[in-house]
Amino acid sequence: MLSLDQLIADYGDQNPHSQRLFKRAREVLPGGNTRTGVFVNPFPIYIDRGEGVDIHDVDGNRRLDFVNNATALILGHAHPAVSKALCQRVVSGTAFFSPTPLEIEWAELLSARVPSLEHLRFCSSGTEAVGNALRVARAFTGRPKIAKFEGAYHGIDDPALISYVPPVTPALGPEDAPNAVLSCAGLAPATAENVLVLPFNNARACERLIRHNAEELACVIIDPLSTAAGMALPDPEFLATLRAVTRELDILLIFDEIVSFRMASGGTQAAYNIAPDLTCLGKVIAGGTPAGAFGGRKDAMALYDPTDGSPAIPQSGTYNGNPLAAVAGLATLKAMTADAYRHIHDLTRYIAAGLNDAFKSADTPGSIVVAGSLFRIYFLDHAPANYRQAARDSSEKHRWLYFYLLNYGIAIRQGGCVSLPMTTDHADRLIEGLREGLRVWPY
Numbered sequence: 001m002l003s004l005d006q007l008i009a010d011y012g013d014q015n016p017h018s019q020r021l022f023k024r025a026r027e028v029l030p031g032g033n034t035r036t037g038v039f040v041n042p043f044p045i046y047i048d049r050g051e052g053v054d055i056h057d058v059d060g061n062r063r064l065d066f067v068n069n070a071t072a073l074i075l076g077h078a079h080p081a082v083s084k085a086l087c088q089r090v091v092s093g094t095a096f097f098s099p100t101p102l103e104i105e106w107a108e109l110l111s112a113r114v115p116s117l118e119h120l121r122f123c124s125s126g127t128e129a130v131g132n133a134l135r136v137a138r139a140f141t142g143r144p145k146i147a148k149f150e151g152a153y154h155g156i157d158d159p160a161l162i163s164y165v166p167p168v169t170p171a172l173g174p175e176d177a178p179n180a181v182l183s184c185a186g187l188a189p190a191t192a193e194n195v196l197v198l199p200f201n202n203a204r205a206c207e208r209l210i211r212h213n214a215e216e217l218a219c220v221i222i223d224p225l226s227t228a229a230g231m232a233l234p235d236p237e238f239l240a241t242l243r244a245v246t247r248e249l250d251i252l253l254i255f256d257e258i259v260s261f262r263m264a265s266g267g268t269q270a271a272y273n274i275a276p277d278l279t280c281l282g283k284v285i286a287g288g289t290p291a292g293a294f295g296g297r298k299d300a301m302a303l304y305d306p307t308d309g310s311p312a313i314p315q316s317g318t319y320n321g322n323p324l325a326a327v328a329g330l331a332t333l334k335a336m337t338a339d340a341y342r343h344i345h346d347l348t349r350y351i352a353a354g355l356n357d358a359f360k361s362a363d364t365p366g367s368i369v370v371a372g373s374l375f376r377i378y379f380l381d382h383a384p385a386n387y388r389q390a391a392r393d394s395s396e397k398h399r400w401l402y403f404y405l406l407n408y409g410i411a412i413r414q415g416g417c418v419s420l421p422m423t424t425d426h427a428d429r430l431i432e433g434l435r436e437g438l439r440v441w442p443y
């Protein structure tokens with residue numbers, strides 16, 4: 001048996017330089033942190049460099065990385081095609097107050113891969129993509145409210161921070177008619193009143209709530225793989241119902257594919273054969289640089305068209321369509337051929353089978369959910385269908401496994417994702433890591 005306290009003590013011994021850096025960071029950053037999601041108690045690991053499947057930290061530890069910057073790095077770290085494209089571009093200028101041809105090529109490639117993206121625009125993050133998509137929906141329909149799913153993360157714009165992984169308490173209300181709860185201080189007044197919260201995978205309740213609010217509802221936004229809310233996979237009929245009811249009521253259906261775009265070259269919408277009205281993109285499409293994109297129906301995106309005078313929606317952004325992001329994104333998307341997707345999907349299934357077998361052999365409750373190259377570990381007997389079920393998972397067990405695997409030389413975060421350079425050797429290391437961990441499992 002290895003206690004969590006012992007694991008954290010070993011972690012401290014293994015990472016003295018990171019610990020010192022965190023102390024220094026606390027002098028200038030609140031709690032030493034500038035990205036909430038990367039915070040680790042008692043201190044995070046500071047990275048020196050990434051190479052392919054590995055990250056190297058400032059203490060000289062090398063770890064096999066299944067996090068890949070929160071799924072963004074589908075080619076792993078410093079992929080030669082991306083590094084070359086960035087190096088070539090950087091000496092020709094990094095940003096201009098004019099467009100470059102690169103933004104057209106980038107948009108053409110995305111539009112070709114995602115047919116629902118008739119017209120699209122670039123921005124600097126997934127948060128911005130979502131903020132813009134919600135604004136288009138309100139402007140296009142003339143209605144004030146948006147609907148989102150309980151637990152879902154869509155970045156840090158005000159409406160997105162309603163019912164984002166809220167603690168499961170009676171304050172959440174009935175499962176089939178969840179309350180809209182604030183997940184953040186400082187939101188604009190009346191934010192919650194303008195957000196309808198829907199239960200994931202409950203087609204009947206969603207249809208009822210959407211119909212009831214139809215006159216005020218501009219859009220329904222969904223992360224189709226529910227990635228932050230536990231990665232509950234959508235029932236295809238549930239997605240089909242959402243599509244049908246929103247279409248019937250002229251409510252825009254927005255797919256937040258910022259993570260779920262990993263599913264296929266055309267995203268989860270291609271995998272499930274659903275065409276949303278608008279799509280938000282980020283992460284993978286920018287090859288490890290900060291960018292996002294949003295788009296969809298031409299008639300809705302026409303609100304941004306400046307050629308007839310001032311557009312109804314102005315969207316400036318110093319780094320929109322930035323050439324560095326464009327070359328990194330293009331290099332990444334071009335490397336992601338059909339064979340490349342097949343490879344990472346097969347490998348993810350292989351990992352899931354191995355991890356499931358490790359749980360079974362150790363007679364420990366555990367299950368693995370897979371979507372394309374994403375996998376999520378649950379210390380539950382069954383894969384959850386929605387946020388409230390996913391929230392029953394044990395955060396303490398995840399914390400134990402996180403530190404165990406970090407000390408062992410592997411980075412995961414309650415699961416992870418496969419990058420293109422990974423092979424079965426890397427997959428076997430993770431599977432063996434879990435097997436060994438379960439031999440000293442204290443629960």
Ligand SMILES: Cc1ncc(COP(=O)(O)O)c(C=O)c1O
Nearest residue numbers: 125126127153154155223258282
């Ligand atoms: C589903 C989803 N939507 C939106 C975002 C926000 O993207 P960004 O961090 O680029 O602002 C994220 C980020 O993790 C995400 O996972």
